[in-house]
Amino acid sequence: MERYEIEAFLAVAEELHFGRAAGRLRVSTGRISQTIKAIERRFGAPLFERTSRRVALTPIGRQLYEDLAPGLRQVQLALDRAASSGRGTDGILDVGFVGAAAVCPLIMDTIKEFRAEHPGAEVRFREVQHTDGLEGWRSEEYDMVLISRPVSEPDLVTGPTLVSEQRMLALPRTHPLAAKTALSQEDLAEITLLRMPGTIPASVRDDRTPARTPSGRPIAHGPIAYTFQELLALIGAGEGAFVVGARTAHFYLRPDISYLPIDDALPIEWGFVWRVSRETARVRAFNDTALRVSKIADDR
Numbered sequence: 001m002e003r004y005e006i007e008a009f010l011a012v013a014e015e016l017h018f019g020r021a022a023g024r025l026r027v028s029t030g031r032i033s034q035t036i037k038a039i040e041r042r043f044g045a046p047l048f049e050r051t052s053r054r055v056a057l058t059p060i061g062r063q064l065y066e067d068l069a070p071g072l073r074q075v076q077l078a079l080d081r082a083a084s085s086g087r088g089t090d091g092i093l094d095v096g097f098v099g100a101a102a103v104c105p106l107i108m109d110t111i112k113e114f115r116a117e118h119p120g121a122e123v124r125f126r127e128v129q130h131t132d133g134l135e136g137w138r139s140e141e142y143d144m145v146l147i148s149r150p151v152s153e154p155d156l157v158t159g160p161t162l163v164s165e166q167r168m169l170a171l172p173r174t175h176p177l178a179a180k181t182a183l184s185q186e187d188l189a190e191i192t193l194l195r196m197p198g199t200i201p202a203s204v205r206d207d208r209t210p211a212r213t214p215s216g217r218p219i220a221h222g223p224i225a226y227t228f229q230e231l232l233a234l235i236g237a238g239e240g241a242f243v244v245g246a247r248t249a250h251f252y253l254r255p256d257i258s259y260l261p262i263d264d265a266l267p268i269e270w271g272f273v274w275r276v277s278r279e280t281a282r283v284r285a286f287n288d289t290a291l292r293v294s295k296i297a298d299d300r
Contacts, residue, residue: 001039006068008035012048013065016055090120093282096128096145099228099248099270106163106270107146110290117289121282129227134201144274144283146290148245150203156273159287162294163270168249168259170232171241178258185265189217192240194231195224208243232257244268 001009011021012032022029040046047061057065097107104127111123128145134153144159151158169183169191177187193209212218222240225231231242236256245268249259272287 001042005035005039006072008032009039009047010065010069010072012036012055013057013061013069016057018055089118089282089285091282092122092124093286094141094143095123095125095286096139096142097125098128098130098145098147099245106290106294110286110293113293114286114289118282118285121285123286130196130200132199134199138275143278143280144272144286146270146272148204149269149271150207151201151273152203153201153273155276157276157279159272159274160291161269161271162290164267165245165247165270167262167265167268168244168246169241169262170235170244170248170257170259172235172238173256173258174238175241175258178260180260182261182263185262186213186215186217187262188219189213192220192222194222194234194240194242197224197226 007025008021008027011024012018015021015024018032018036019029022032025032036047043060045060046058047064049056049058095107095111097104107125111125114121114123128142128147132139138155146162149158149161169177169188171178171191175191177183177191180187188210195209196205209221210219211221223234225234225242232252232254235241236254243262243265244259246259246261272290274283
């Protein structure tokens with residue numbers, strides 16, 4: 001049976017009147033009558049007893065109604081839930097973020113604002129380790145993740161930039177370059193850059209650990225740091241340096257590490273990414289709130 005046939009049968013079975021059933025479905029009485037007759041011919045038995053004064057279910061019709069009605073209600077419930085998830089903001093939103101120092105304040109301010117605007121939404125958040133890489137960002141555990149750019153993957157939606165910060169070099173305090181007040185990208189040829197694990201997209205690895213300076217001078221690469229704390233420990237031990245944002249210099253002050261601005265480099269940008277298949281009204285609304293909150297922060 002087609003869905004319109006099921007709906008026609010159930011309407012007549014519940015109204016026990018062809019005219020009221022037609023009005024309920026907003027079709028003509030003749031259309032309802034023809035549909036029921038077609039179903040009865042298919043089954044080879046009448047589903048309704050019809051007289052000039054009443055309509056009643058036959059035993060076969062009663063059994064069909066009892067079997068079909070719960071199923072259609074379940075289908076409608078499933079459709080309503082899907083529509084609510086896709087178009088509404090109520091429900092659970094799982095938000096991940098990479099780089100607590102740079103983005104945690106933005107996350108917290110956005111959650112506060114979002115909860116006030118959408119009281120039916122529940123936001124759950126936690127830090128994602130950068131070693132989780134793309135698979136972690138695509139994980140079913142998160143609806144969206146706030147990460148640094150650039151990221152360009154066909155199955156990920158890249159939202160607008162929310163945070164932009166000065167690009168700096170974290171290097172051992174004992175290194176000769178640490179005596180400077182600022183660096184250029186050409187200075188990177190004089191130091192070893194620590195590497196990120198292979199789980200990180202190549203676009204991000206190339207941005208933070210370039211192979212050459214703008215003029216073509218080679219840049220040495222050192223060991224891989226699998227966590228941010230490991231990264232800081234390696235820098236403090238003199239194993240190499242790493243490109244970070246200005247907020248890192250503010251939140252992770254250490255006596256063995258110097259942070260110097262790279263004056264001629266583009267800033268490090270942050271924004272949300274989410275899987276195309278997980279885009280909902282909640283995701284879009286949270287991203288819009290974050291964009292508004294970030295602009296307010298920039299204006300202060």
